[in-house]
Amino acid sequence: MVGMGCHNPPVDTSARPGRATALRMEGRLHVLRELHAGRIATRAELTTRLGLSRASALEITARLREAALVHEEAAPPDGRRGRPTTLLLPHPEGPLVCAVDIAHETWAVAVVELGGAVLARTTGHISSREADSVLNAVRHAVSGQLDEWGQRVRVLSVSVPGTVCGTRVVQASNLRWRDVDLSVLADLPVLAGNDATLSGLAESRRGAAVDADVALHLKIDVGLGGILVVNGAPMTGATGGGGEFGHLPFGDPRRRCLCGAHGCWDTEVDGRALARLAWQEDSAEPRAAAQRVLAAARSGDPAAARAVDSVARAFGRGVGGLVNALDPRLITVSGVATDLLAAAPESFDTAYRAGLIAFQRTSVPPVRASALGEDGSIIGAAETGFDHVLTESGITAWRAR
Numbered sequence: 001m002v003g004m005g006c007h008n009p010p011v012d013t014s015a016r017p018g019r020a021t022a023l024r025m026e027g028r029l030h031v032l033r034e035l036h037a038g039r040i041a042t043r044a045e046l047t048t049r050l051g052l053s054r055a056s057a058l059e060i061t062a063r064l065r066e067a068a069l070v071h072e073e074a075a076p077p078d079g080r081r082g083r084p085t086t087l088l089l090p091h092p093e094g095p096l097v098c099a100v101d102i103a104h105e106t107w108a109v110a111v112v113e114l115g116g117a118v119l120a121r122t123t124g125h126i127s128s129r130e131a132d133s134v135l136n137a138v139r140h141a142v143s144g145q146l147d148e149w150g151q152r153v154r155v156l157s158v159s160v161p162g163t164v165c166g167t168r169v170v171q172a173s174n175l176r177w178r179d180v181d182l183s184v185l186a187d188l189p190v191l192a193g194n195d196a197t198l199s200g201l202a203e204s205r206r207g208a209a210v211d212a213d214v215a216l217h218l219k220i221d222v223g224l225g226g227i228l229v230v231n232g233a234p235m236t237g238a239t240g241g242g243g244e245f246g247h248l249p250f251g252d253p254r255r256r257c258l259c260g261a262h263g264c265w266d267t268e269v270d271g272r273a274l275a276r277l278a279w280q281e282d283s284a285e286p287r288a289a290a291q292r293v294l295a296a297a298r299s300g301d302p303a304a305a306r307a308v309d310s311v312a313r314a315f316g317r318g319v320g321g322l323v324n325a326l327d328p329r330l331i332t333v334s335g336v337a338t339d340l341l342a343a344a345p346e347s348f349d350t351a352y353r354a355g356l357i358a359f360q361r362t363s364v365p366p367v368r369a370s371a372l373g374e375d376g377s378i379i380g381a382a383e384t385g386f387d388h389v390l391t392e393s394g395i396t397a398w399r400a401r
Contacts, residue, residue: 040088071088116382135180156189160194164194217229218331219333277306298343313351341369
């Protein structure tokens with residue numbers, strides 16, 4: 001099985017093809033990646049964007065059609081003189097990725113084609129957070145999609161709210177999972193990643209951070225997670241724990257976190273903090289608690305408004321510290337973080353700017369709300385799946401299926 005977030009084994013180069021063959025493969029992969037990213041849509045754009053001759057573009061697209069990777073259709077007339085171009089589209093029998101999003105209360109399984117379009121989607125509610133119960137339900141849904149789409153599905157890519165190494169969930173504190181193997185979900189190559197990491201990847205490729213070379217993403221759900229994305233690649237660290245920003249000691253050192261540490265930032269910024277500050281409640285359901293407090297604040301409840309203001313300041317101070325340490329071009333936020341910024345923008349902004357070192361204040365990295373919302377993690381999982389498919393080995397396996 002294949003995983004994300006841990007050291008990869010050395011690559012065997014003993015049987016690599018000749019240089020000319022390799023260059024042709026790389027050219028086709030470049031076209032497929034540009035098509036998948038939405039940066040080309042016609043053969044004319046292929047020639048201009050990639051600097052190809054018309055003959056080379058014809059040859060590459062012909063090979064991709066033969067391999068059931070790309071389909072071409074005549075573009076609608078645009079009133080211009082000259083020969084009309086053709087649209088480049090995913091092949092109707094082309095490769096697919098099965099993407100899974102396991103959250104705290106729900107799960108979703110989607111089948112995605114080249115270019116990111118979702119062809120099918122199944123969802124379910126999590127009644128028991130026991131790993132076996134959740135994985136059995138997801139495995140059944142995945143099996144149904146594989147029965148429908150067959151060998152077109154090349155990889156299963158899974159998003160989970162926890163620390164991931166390879167295909168194993170090392171720790172998902174809020175689900176109470178430890179050392180859970182996700183490779184049991186399908187007899188396919190399996191990839192796995194943290195939900196906030198994959199949300200950040202999706203924002204950098206298809207969302208609010210597409211124009212940034214270095215982007216920081218932060219997601220508040222049950223706790224806080226995120227990722228630094230550099231040139232479209234998430235910085236997941238040596239063992240997959242990169243981006244566990246919620247467990248930085250930005251909180252009260254007397255308060256114990258579910259992860260086993262004390263003083264985690266998690267405990268100051270999610271629904272647990274909002275309920276504690278507003279009504280002195282200990283909440284077992286942080287998402288629901290966050291929405292209750294935010295709604296009460298909007299309705300004029302002074303205690304709820306003070307809690308929202310306090311949590312927005314705690315979030316802003318932490319974001320300032322991360323900007324000092326990581327130097328991103330911009331920050332994107334999702335989940336409850338988006339609601340906090342909307343509810344208390346001045347409190348957040350004041351705390352954020354106060355936490356920045358002097359040179360960062362001359363050009364403050366902007367903070368943007370997610371463009372993808374709750375779909376970010378499953379979109380990121382699909383992106384990771386296509387990173388696996390759109391490789392020399394992935395295309396070779398596709399052609400040999």
